[in-house]
Amino acid sequence: MSTYLDYLDENALPLMWCPGCGDGTILKALLGAFATLGLKRENTVVVTGIGCWGKADDYIRTNAIHGTHGRALAVATGVKAFRPGLTVVALMGDGDCATIGGNHFIHAARRNIGVTAIVANNLNYGMTGGQFSGTTPVGSRTSTSPFGHTENPFDLCRLAEAAGANFVARTTAYHFKQMGQLMVEALQEPGFSLVEVVSPCPTYFGRFNKQGSASEMWRSLKERARAVGPGGTEAPAEAGSLEAPPDDGPDAPILTGRLVSRHKPSFAERYAAVQATAARAGEGAEPDAR
Amino acid sequence: MxxxxxxxxxxxxxxxxxxxxxxxxxxxxxxxxxxxxxxxxxxxxxxxxxxxxxxxxxxxxxxxxxxxxxxxxxxxxxxxxxxxxxxxxxxxxxxxxxxxxxxxxxxxxxxxxxxxxxxxxxxxxxxxxxxxxxxxxxxxxxxxxxxxxxxxxxxxxxxxxxxxxxxxxxxxxxxxxxxxxxxxxxxLEIWDRPRPAGDPADYRPYRPGPDGVPPLGTFGGPYVFHVTSSMHDERGVSANDAKTAAASVARLVGKVSRNAQWLPRPEVVRSGGGGEGGTGAGRPVLIVAFGSSARAARQTMLDHPDHPLTLFRPRTLWPFPEAELSALVDGHAAVVVAEMNTGQLVGEIERITAGRRAVGLAWRSDGEIITPEEIWAAVRRTLGGDGR
Amino acid sequence: MLAEAKPRGARWEGVLAGEGGQGLVVAGIILGEAAVLEGLYAVQCQWVFGSAARGSLSRSEVVVGPEEIAFPRVLKAGVLLALTPAALTRHLGMLGPGALVIVDSDHVPDTGDVPPDADVRPLPILRTAAGLGLARSTNVFALGALVALTGVVRPENVEEALRRRFGVKAEPNLRAFRAGADLAAGG
Known part of the structure; x- marks a missing residue:
């Protein structure tokens, strides 16, 4: 029986992240999910972009590509499209996934490529000093919205659902057990899967918005979570239950759990059928569109 | 077949x-x-x-x-x-x-x-x-x-x-x-990437082989590896020190320059007894052109068979075949570059020519192909001392 | 690395122009394919003037020669085939001395602007092709006339190119090619 330690590069410790950050907890949950599934290191590829959570590959002993800002899903798509048998995981923050990489995010979901996106959403750009991102709530103070943020945030889960992802889930860094369960499910999904982990950034977002100490931020995650999926205290999610809460400010409730689970064919399934058709047709046979 | x-x-x-x-x-x-x-x-x-x-x-x-x-x-x-x-x-x-x-x-x-x-x-x-x-x-x-x-x-x-x-x-x-x-x-001769050998535990994705190029594993194969866009050491682990950075950049650039013999060589075509000892009338001119512009230059040579002309046509533009071009310069009275832009390659040719000969330019930047007549006009102009 | 340039060989340059959809781009390609089958060298380029795939002015340029073609575009056209008035007027400036100008006599009635040294051959190309039930092969019909009038390639090589391109559907194209040649020959 393997444990998360089998996937952790202990030589790279200690973790680089600030005290009170959620990234270390998310890393442990992810590596624990690898262990639960008994993933082979050789057959697992972690792809990261740029950002605090995008540095997580430094601690992981699977194959990895640390790429460019926002492009993790596009790199991951290349890996998965060419070798569908590999388990491919993209680790992104809200800057990477929801902001500079937003186009890749919606198209990866639409394409239903079998990549698992683990998004650490801390509502701002932690690595570069706390600027606002595509998920920063209206009114929030960040280092580039000193008078309060004027733009609306993305709801990543609703975005993924609308774009066509097979599996969509949300949890928080506080809900370690739920996070691990959802990651295990996501990693087994043949199509596109998203686990959004709402995570605290006490260094910037919390400080700028007077959310108190790190422990107060973690307590807030606990209190604001409303589990709607399996293991939750409320009724399971139904179609359309992703309605945003009326107030989506920094104190709004966080709907957690498995929010979408459906079984549309993945990119790999459909493309394998194309390859089979093309191979039968053989050289020289022109498809109808030509 | x-x-x-x-x-x-x-x-x-x-x-x-x-x-x-x-x-x-x-x-x-x-x-x-x-x-x-x-x-x-x-x-x-x-x-x-x-x-x-x-x-x-x-x-x-x-x-x-x-x-x-x-x-x-x-x-x-x-x-x-x-x-x-x-x-x-x-x-x-x-x-x-x-x-x-x-x-x-x-x-x-x-x-x-x-x-x-x-x-x-x-x-x-x-x-x-x-x-x-x-x-x-x-x-x-x-x-x-x-x-x-x-x-x-x-x-x-x-x-x-x-x-x-x-x-x-x-x-x-x-x-x-x-x-x-x-x-x-x-x-066809087909080359594949260098592959790692030996114990997977010892594999380093950025440890160069004898020609400066590191063997590359394959995701899903026995060699587990980590690559990164950040400056890194041989293991692919981020490394920010100046020594590592200097060595990494030098190796990245050097792995191409030290293996330049692998690159496709330029074509050199002479007409009218082009070059030193040319038998044709007029002073020999070296034309440098690539791609479609080289087709126009070849036509210029066909249209003026009695003037000694040499076409230097790189097949590899970068890194530019500098030594081959440089060796030809002295045997010609002038150099003319033909390109479909306002003059990008000509700067490189001037650098290589290093003032030994006048360098003229035939250029076009209007979406139309450069013509043999335009190149010939540049040849005449450059020989007359007005290359640009 | 060194090659001695050969003197310029006989270079045949033709322009086939008409409306997008008339298939003259394909006619130019078939001419090039026939030249290659004959052991010659050939280059074909094409233009459509305007964004619509059909109806805009379209031009196919073909250069044929016994040696490698240096410049890939027509410098001075020896032959112009024009099926519309615009196809004629747009390309008058490309004509070389004594060029052969083949026009559709119904659709291009006015050839007054053609230089006097040109050899103008008005032929009822579209009407004749349609009358034979070969309207869809007008391009190959016109190619038949052009090849008969110029001798740029041997007809059997065009027919082989048609068979290779159209396979089981080659028959109407072969008929069109021969009928176009007959029209040019006055038959």
């Missing part, structure tokens, strides 16, 4: 890619390169390969990097606007040392420009388009036959050097059909 065919340049590129073993294409359609994407979508799946149309050229280039690390011979085709978007992840490919091929069927810019018309104005972008110090390898076909053969060479170089390689075609070559000699695939 070797065959003589009447093929479009873009078709020949695709044939060359398949013959070289390409099995992954990620791209975004753009005139005048789209035939390559269309043919790839048709031909790759039947070979067990994958064609994927990405959401943009940023993603296309990123996907090439991913597929290359998963073992694919990967390529894309684009034109100026798409090439601009690819620059970011061309840098990624350089840094993680991902073998891949980018075909740029050049069109007239800037921006959308003359979307259906040719230019040769992306050559400095190919050299320096992505930020930071980096090597660049760019091949420049001048015929449909070379669209095939230099695409094969591009894959070979990408693999053996572990770096992105560009094929700079243009709208004229891409869309024209001509008689092309396509060799037997079995007869």
């Amino acid at each position: 070797a065959r003589t065919a009447f093929l479009q340049g873009n078709e020949a590129v695709l044939e060359g890619a398949l013959a070289a073993g390409a099995r992954f294409y990620a791209g975004y359609p753009i005139t005048p390169s789209s035939e390559i994407a269309e043919l790839a979508s048709w031909r790759l799946p039947g070979l067990g390969g994958v064609f994927i149309q990405m959401e943009d050229e940023i993603a296309s280039m990123a996907a090439l990097v991913g597929a290359a690390m998963a073992g694919a011979k990967a390529f894309t085709a684009t034109s100026g606007p798409g090439f601009s978007l690819m620059q970011e992840n061309i840098g990624l490919a350089v840094m993680v040392e991902a073998p891949c091929v980018v075909i740029n069927v050049m069109r007239s810019g800037p921006s959308t420009g003359l979307a259906t018309k040719p230019a040769q104005a992306d050559i400095m972008q190919a050299r320096w388009g992505t930020h930071g110090d980096h090597p660049a390898v760019a091949l420049v076909p001048s015929s449909v036959s070379e669209c095939f053969s230099l695409t094969v060479a591009a894959f070979n170089l990408a693999e053996r050097l572990r770096t992105p390689v560009f094929v700079l075609s243009d709208e004229i070559l891409g869309h024209m059909r001509e008689r092309a000699d396509i060799p037997d695939t079995e007869a």
